[in-house]
Amino acid sequence: MGVKGHAYAKDQAGIITTRIDEIVKWGRKFSLWPLPFGTACCAIEYMGVVASGFDLARFGAEFVRFSPRQSDLLLVAGTINYKIGPVLKRIYDQMCEPKWVISMGACACSGGFYDNYAAIQGIDQIIPVDVFIPGCPPRPEAILDAILKLHEKIDREPARKQKRVTD
Amino acid sequence: MKNELEKLDVYLKELGEIHPDAVGKVGQEVDDAVWVVGRDRVLDVLIWLKDKGFDLLLDIAGVDGLHLGRMERFEVVYILYSIKENIRLRVKVFLPESDLKLPTATDLWQSANWAEREVFDMFGVTFEGHPNLKRILCHHEFEGHALRKDYPMMGGQWCSSTRDLREDLDE
Numbered sequence: 001m002g003v004k005g006h007a008y009a010k011d012q013a014g015i016i017t018t019r020i021d022e023i024v025k026w027g028r029k030f031s032l033w034p035l036p037f038g039t040a041c042c043a044i045e046y047m048g049v050v051a052s053g054f055d056l057a058r059f060g061a062e063f064v065r066f067s068p069r070q071s072d073l074l075l076v077a078g079t080i081n082y083k084i085g086p087v088l089k090r091i092y093d094q095m096c097e098p099k100w101v102i103s104m105g106a107c108a109c110s111g112g113f114y115d116n117y118a119a120i121q122g123i124d125q126i127i128p129v130d131v132f133i134p135g136c137p138p139r140p141e142a143i144l145d146a147i148l149k150l151h152e153k154i155d156r157e158p159a160r161k162q163k164r165v166t167d
Numbered sequence: 168m169k170n171e172l173e174k175l176d177v178y179l180k181e182l183g184e185i186h187p188d189a190v191g192k193v194g195q196e197v198d199d200a201v202w203v204v205g206r207d208r209v210l211d212v213l214i215w216l217k218d219k220g221f222d223l224l225l226d227i228a229g230v231d232g233l234h235l236g237r238m239e240r241f242e243v244v245y246i247l248y249s250i251k252e253n254i255r256l257r258v259k260v261f262l263p264e265s266d267l268k269l270p271t272a273t274d275l276w277q278s279a280n281w282a283e284r285e286v287f288d289m290f291g292v293t294f295e296g297h298p299n300l301k302r303i304l305c306h307h308e309f310e311g312h313a314l315r316k317d318y319p320m321m322g323g324q325w326c327s328s329t330r331d332l333r334e335d336l337d338e
Contacts, residue, residue, distance in 0.1 A: 083306040086329045117313055117322045118305075 021159040028072075028098065029154040030060035032147070035071035035095070037088060040078030042105035045137040054140040059147045068094035073150070074127075077137075079107035081118045085126055092127045100154070102146050103129045106136040171254045175200050178219060186211050199246070201257045209260050210270045213245065217275050221247040221256065224276035227283055229290035233316035240264040243292060245272070262292065271296040289314035 036046055049056050056062045065071040068091045080088055092101070103123050106112035109132045111121035123129060130153055131146045179190060179202075189212050192203040204212050225246040232240055239261035247256045260269065271294040272279040283294040284303035291312040294300055302309060306326035311318055 082309075082323050082326055083304075085325075086306075086327055090329055116320055117318070117324075120323065 024159040025154055025157075028159075029151040031063075032061040032073040032100070032150070033063050033065045033071040034061055034073040034075045034102075035065055035068055035091070036075050036077060037091065038075075038077045039080065039084065040105075040107060042077035042108070042137045045140065046075065046077050046104065046143065049140045049143045054144065056144070056147065059144065059151070061147050068092075069096065071095060072099050074099065074101045075104060076101065076108045076123050077104040079112065079114055080120045080123050080126075081114075082120055083118075085120050088123065089126050098157075100130045100150055101127055102131045102133065102150065104133045104143065104146070105138055106134060109134065112136060171252075172200065174252055174254055175256065178216075181219075182212065182215055185215065196257065199255045199257050201259055203259045203261070206260050206262060206269065209245075209258065210272070212258060213272055213275055216247060216256070216258070220249045220251045221254075222250055223248040224272065224278045224282065225255075227272075227279065227286050229286040229292060229314065231290060231314065231316045237261075238263070241267060241290060241292065243269060243286060267292045269294050273297055288312070291315070 036043060038044075038046060048054060050062055050064060061073065068074075072095065074092055074095060076088065092099075101123075103109050107114060107119070108123050111119045113136075115121075120126065131149050133142050133146045135142055179193065182189065186208060189208040190202045190204055192201075194201045194203075202212070225248050228244040228246065230242040230244065232242065241262040241264065243260045243262060245258040245260075247258065248254070249256075262269070267290070269292060271283060273283065273294075273296070280297070280299070281303055283297055284300060286292050287294060287297075287300055288302040288304050289312055301307070305313060306324070307330065308326040308328060309324055311322070313322075
């Protein structure tokens with residue numbers, strides 16, 4: 001799990017030895033607080049993932065926040081058009097570092113079948129994206145897989161280096 | 168269906184007595200009756216129809232006939248419904264590109280407010296006397312009118328500013 005070490009001193013309070021990076025990353029990846037930026041049917045699918053049937057709590061990302069100040073995972077679920085684009089960008093900017101973005105579903109990833117003047121053809125044109133989930137809408141298993149992929153990515157990143165704020 | 172048409176014929180006759188020649192062409196499109204009305208008479212006809220029991224304005228639609236090769240490029244369609252008689256009626260107005268102006272129907276039906284804003288946003292038709300005529304669907308920085316046939320299909324416009332919701336609530 002990233003925390004390497006062992007408890008010793010039997011019958012006393014346990015002690016775990018580890019490295020600071022490992023424990024920080026371990027804490028981060030199992031307490032992702034998602035902000036669901038839901039604009040369409042993908043958000044309904046996301047509700048199913050958070051609910052008890054698929055139980056996102058097993059992976060520590062169930063504590064949904066609706067304030068960018070309190071969340072570190074922006075989960076964009078649904079069509080993003082040119083009108084809501086500036087709002088999404090502003091919400092991303094308001095989130096504190098470290099932060100991650102999951103683009104959920106065909107619309108958020110590529111515009112989906114909204115191939116026209118109104119829809120942004122992929123949210124990676126305005127904010128950086130860590131994990132893309134294909135599907136229209138994606139299966140709940142795909143969303144769980146994306147959370148696990150994000151865990152791996154958090155593990156790979158250096159824990160103490162700040163990500164660059166986008167211009 | 169037959170009763171509707173008979174009822175509309177009666178209406179048409181009654182209207183002709185008060186506003187002769189207001190309705191130009193009478194027809195049937197898909198499943199609704201259509202009355203084509205001149206631009207300067209449309210408000211008279213709408214007021215008269217509302218008094219006759221057309222208490223719902225379901226929608227106002229715009230049509231761009233750029234490639235149809237007719238005299239007037241645009242048309243605006245008022246879709247009316249009478250709850251009492253269960254009749255639908257479309258009132259259609261043709262507008263040339265050079266003079267896209269219509270009187271507002273917001274004094275007759277509240278639902279005309281947003282419907283007219285939508286036609287303004289998508290086709291650029293100005294409704295004179297409208298209390299709040301500004302874009303309703305597109306971003307406020309958007310330029311042009313998106314549903315015109317000469318607007319490019321992929322002509323997305325990058326808009327940068329966000330609006331405070333309180334501004335919209337105040338209006």
